[in-house]
Amino acid sequence: FITPYAHEATHGTILCLVMLWGVVRLSLSGSRRAAWIVGLACGATWLTKPEIALASTVALGTTGFFLSRHTVARPVLPLVVAGVLAPPAVAWMAFAAATSPGRAVGHVAFPFTAVAAVDPLAQEFYVASMGLDEPWVNVASMVAWTAGTALAVAFPNLSPSRRPAGFQRPWLWSGSLLLRGCRYCSSLASFRS
Numbered sequence: 400f401i402t403p404y405a406h407e408a409t410h411g412t413i414l415c416l417v418m419l420w421g422v423v424r425l426s427l428s429g430s431r432r433a434a435w436i437v438g439l440a441c442g443a444t445w446l447t448k449p450e451i452a453l454a455s456t457v458a459l460g461t462t463g464f465f466l467s468r469h470t471v472a473r474p475v476l477p478l479v480v481a482g483v484l485a486p487p488a489v490a491w492m493a494f495a496a497a498t499s500p501g502r503a504v505g506h507v508a509f510p511f512t513a514v515a516a517v518d519p520l521a522q523e524f525y526v527a528s529m530g531l532d533e534p535w536v537n538v539a540s541m542v543a544w545t546a547g548t549a550l551a552v553a554f555p556n557l558s559p560s561r562r563p564a565g566f567q568r569p570w571l572w573s574g575s576l577l578l579r580g581c582r583y584c585s586s587l588a589s590f591r592s
Contacts (some may be wrong), residue, residue, distance in 0.1 A: 407447040407448045407451075407510065408447070408448050408451065410447050411444050411447030411448045411451030411452065411455075412451060414440045414441075414443050414444045414447065414451075414455070415440070415441075415444055415451055415454065415455040415458070417436065417440040418436075418437055418440035418441045418444070418455055418458070418459065419458065420436075421433050421434075421436035421437035421440060422437055422458075422459070422462045422466070424436070425437055425466065425475070425479075426462075426466060429473075429474065429475055430475070431475055431478055433475075434475035434476070434478035434479045434482065435478055435479075435482050436482075437459065437479050437482065438478060438479040438480065438481060438482015438483045438484075438485070439482040439483075439485060439486060440455075440482075441455050441456060441459045441479075441482070441483045442482055442483040442484060442485055442486035442487060443486040444456075445483075445486065445487050446486055446487065446490055446507070446510070447510065448510060449510050449511050449514050452510070456483075459479070459483070463476065463479065487507055490506075490507045491503045491504065491507045494506040494507060
């Protein structure tokens with residue numbers, strides 16, 4: 400979510416970004432500290448919103464697969480797994496001390512049980528915010544944003560000899576691409592109303 404509607408989304412997004420930063424550090428250095436940061440940040444997302452927790456876990460699983468082939472990071476991958484398990488375990492212990500172990504499981508798993516208890520497709524807000532009201536317009540918008548962002552990020556990395564003539568200032572050209580993409584996506588949004 401670009402504009403989160405709850406603190407759990409804000410915190411989950413920040414934790415997911417911290418986890419991704421840690422993955423980069425882990426792939427470069429293979430340090431134990433980076434492994435703990437990655438694991439703890441991913442594990443802490445499991446205490447926020449389910450969609451962010453699942454996204455961070457899929458991201459971590461995908462990068463973990465590639466890092467397992469990387470000799471620098473391979474020895475510390477068990478620390479990542481321990482870090483992922485630590486935040487939910489600590490939360491369970493804290494709730495178990497205040498209530499009972501059975502109720503503690505319910506408290507730790509609350510984000511997931513709350514989502515499972517509601518039919519999201521019956522809520523107009525959810526249908527509109529997930530783009531299910533007009534799926535093809537939303538798919539076109541996502542493709543346009545993805546393509547524009549990919550061009551804006553990739554263009555500065557092209558060597559000067561491969562850039563089109565007249566585009567020797569790559570950041571200026573990238574910025575104009577991004578603005579054009581924003582204008583295009585906002586024009587798609589006007590078709591909805």
